[in-house]
Amino acid sequence: MKSKKRTIAEKIFDFHHIDTPSENIRVISLDAVFCHEITTPVAIADLETRGMDKVFDTSKIKVVIDHVSPAKDSKTAMQGKILREWVRKHKIQDFFDIGRNGVCHAIFPEKGFVRPGFAIIMGDSHTCTHGAFGAFAAGVGTTDLEVGILKGVCAFKKPESISVKITGALHEGVYAKDVILALIGKIGVNGATDRVIEFSGQVVDNMTMDQRMTLCNMAVEAGATSGICAPDRVTVDYLWKFIKDQYSNREEALKEFRRFAPDKGADYTDIINFDVSSLEPQVTFGYKPDQVKPVSEMGDVKIDQVYIGSCTNGRLEDLKIAASIIKGRKISDSVRAIVSPATPEIFSKSIENGIIKDFMDSGFCVTNPTCGACLGMSNGVLAHGEVCASTTNRNFNGRMGKGGMIHLMSPATAAASALTGKITNSKYYSAT
């Protein structure tokens, strides 16, 4: 047993250590490599060209078509085709094609593929979402993905962590999305570059897994390699249906997972104490995710489109919160509103509990699960000069369509904004 006090990321890196090719670089083994149809086909093509079309472990490769689904043109159809053929060729079991597919960072946790202590990569920057389970999960480029598929390893800088302790109590109408937006506003888009953000504190302890995923999802918007939350009873409860045969009871699972909890006295490059007691709903106002201010300071900002969905905020809890605000009310004549449940399971549950009907009755368009609109690919692209109130994670210039403006916000704020046609605090629309 090492005597050095370690962060969560340090423990995971020690556990997965393969090589130290340079003083500050660690090559680690991977428990899972997630793949989607945008960044994987080029990796497959390169492996084929090199005569190395193999996978390190078919059971550790999880594949989804999610970014443009259904395919919108011949090119996206081809990306899907390449992925399907590759999956068949290598007999990869866990593949989610249209009808069973969902946004990657929603469906993979939902299927139980993420566990505390895991090291995971994907060719997608929001892979940091999975840190919510106490895993080290990082977005990588196609070459890292390619080597991950082939060898089951990836190289990272020796991890340094920032401790973000979130304390106080959230006001009604203030959510995980507001917390992470405010934090990014505080530390900037470069505030955590090359570091892991380790979230802790009472507010995080009280969060559900859906909320922790929202929190970790946007860690990369502050430059972080991964967001990470220590595994606890909430994690065990979420995972229990997948792990119940491996442990005699939840306490035993918790004990095992707590091996990856941070040590008291571990080294952090920074410790940020963030008291959220006075936090109001937050919204972005520019083209960078750190341009954030309270909704109350936005003034009259008219919107053309509302989008509720994505790997940040397309989960069941998000949809429930938004539905509770729009239920029995009509969206403004001046807006169009789109909701995309992030997975078929979320969609199906939302039908069962009636919230899909609530959305439709209020004037929302309900679309299938896909990343589509968030990155301006399909299902809700903006025209030049249009403004979108969005529950997604990036407000970059042109992101949802050239010349479009994106304001990032929580599902509650987006729902309230749909009712008024301008950015609106949900406190004026308590549940009916």
Added chain:
Amino acid sequence: MKNFTGKVLFLDKSDINTDEIIPAKYLTEITKKALKPYLLEDLVLDGFNAENDIKGKSVIITRDNFGCGSSREHAPWALEMNGFNLVIASGFARIFRQNMFNCGMMAVQLEEKIIDRIFNNCAGKETLVQTDLDSKIFAISTDDFSEEISFNISNFDFALVKAGGWVAYADQKY
């Protein structure tokens, strides 16, 4: 090994993101070559015109947090297809930086004050960067100015550049 010497494109802005380097709508392309015409298409920067300013250049010098945002390796590929194998900046987003070295390209960080000095001395003039990789020195010159600047990359980064990228390196070692 790739070429790391050539004329400089100055981009005087921090936080240039991957959507600005190559917009997401082009991610449906499945060859690197197809990305060539779209490099920096959505970059809004005073005085910058992608059509005129990219041609003939092969080194980018820019400010902080270059390449933030998406993990898309299409960003380095779009650079590579336009002849850029070297970006020098006061800082990089992690994934972009790693993607560059993984492709056998270089993303080299210099201190902010050195980047400031280069901008002050060279921006707006025809500038050449000559790279001596083994000595880790950039020779930066214009008509009336020249300076040698030493840089630092890890042994691992150096090995990736020599090997031509991470796939070749990892295939030998793991």
